[in-house]
Amino acid sequence: MLLDDAIFLGASTRPEYLLLRYGNRHGLVTGATGTGKTVTLQVLAESFSRAGVPVFCADIKGDLSGIAATGEMKDFLAKRAEAIGFDDYGFAAAPTIFWDLFGRQGHPVRTTISEMGPLLLSRMLGLNDTQEGVLNIAFRVADDDGLLLLDLKDLRALLAEISGRARELSARYGNIAPASVGAIQRALLVLEEQGGNQFFGERALALADLMRTTTDGRGYVSVLAADELMRSPRLYAIFLLWLLSELFEELPEVGDPPKPRLVFFFDEAHLLFDDAPKALIDKIEQVVKLVRSKGVGVYFVTQNPMDVPEAVLAQLGNRIQHALRAYTPREQKAVRVAAESFRPNPDFSTEAVITQMGTGEALVSVLEEKGIPSMVGRTLIRPPSSRIGPLSPEERRAVMASSPVAGLYDEVIDRESAYEVLKAAAERRARDEDLARERAEWEKQETARRKAEAPRKTASRPSSRQTPMEAAVNSMARTVANRLGAALVRGILGSLSRRR
Secondary structure, eight states, rough: OOOTTEEEESSSEEEEEEEGGGGGEEEHHHHTTTTSSHHHHHHHHHHHHHOOOOEEEEESSSSGGGHHHHHHHOOOHHHHHHHHHTTOOOOOOOOEEEETSSSSEEEOOBBBBHHHHHHHHHHHHHHHHHHHHHHHHHHHHEEEEEEEEOOOHHHHHHHHHHHHHHHHHHHHHHHHHHHHHHHHHHHHHHHHHHTHHHSSSBSSOOOOGGSSSSSTTTTEEEEEEEEOOOHHHHHHHHHOOOOOOHHHHHHHOOOOOOSSSEEEEEEEHHHHHHOOHHHHHHHHHHHHHHHHGGEHHHHHHEEEGGSOOHHHHTOOEEEEEOOOOOOOOOHHHHHHHHHHHHHHHHTSHHHHHHTTTOOOOEEEBBOOOOOOBOOOOOOOOOSSSOSOOOOEEEEEHHHTTTTTTTTSSSOOOHHHHHHHHHHHHHHHHHHHHHHHHHHHHHHHHHHHHHHHHHHHHHHHSSOOOOOHHHHHHHHHHHHHHHHHHHHHHHHHHHHHHOOO
């Protein structure tokens, strides 16, 4: 049943295969809770891995971690394998790398503020158009001033800087309202409380570590622990979109390879599209449409096909539809939409079968030769070869210890970036201002001292210069004195002469 160039999905009236050369044409796995979506995702992931294709997927409930352990024969697995004629069914673990944005149940996953970019960061923070404009200015200032934006403290420092230079920068880049800067700072605080400070920083995740293969040619399955991350659904959605965007931007064009270079499973996909603005939907559509040529297959996993916008839905060629419930008008509409998306099978009513299938059953339609969708088949999905159910904490730690990236991302690297540069500049300005104040105070005191000393110097050293009037009076006095003195002398001498 297993083929080298195809993935065995199960059996309807015939064996159902997904051809590897069409694995990068994207896909959709839908169905109500408890209908078998997680097991189907596990089957797809381990099958791509066996074919040498690396896989990235999110583990929402922790159940998918069992893919790292060898399965065990159980009665219901044996019955399913016998029912579909799966004669070469065996058990094996898939080579697995566990990741976790919070670094608790897997190796830490980080990116930098610069790599995230203002568009996705604005969506993550829930900013309006005006606030997004201010954030774009902040990124532009960082580029122009050569500032590295690595973590949240870098961005906060930069926002404080542009707020302080608002008048100068507004003339160059546009209005920078203090209220908008304050709103962004508050949003950053909320993101930090949700764990965003652990997500942003270095060492940043290298895409090559998501595309590893083993020495025997199997692809590693990267499992993102998302049970805690789901408490911050916006962070989860934007992270996966960022990862997809990075793949699109960094990988070279390969056209249509014989098998995908990477398969990306987006579980709980509705979180990406809920309340998303049109600009973001357009970006998702663009990335999904063009990343195929990079050899990347994207598979959305969600409860309802209506969770995915039509523009994106049109790009998904491989479809696996588990049972849907139709108790409300919206659910009934979803059943009709799902049925109409398949190539009809004259043997049954697709719309009726969607509500009648049991757990582990699905309607399957994949791309066949020349990219033509196959006629939909009511399919019993094959059992997985790895364990159904979660690993124990001890087993998870053992897998992490033997991981090819063990120790690579565990330590945080905090090199000089915007925060340190701006802090040093602020300290220099503060020192210069202190020196300027001290000099001004010294000059003020020196001036006061000189003014205080000036009167004492005038009193102790009167001026010897005479006015013209004083000189004339002094001259006359000297003349009168001289004449009086001469007369007295003559008188005295005269008397003496007469006595002789």
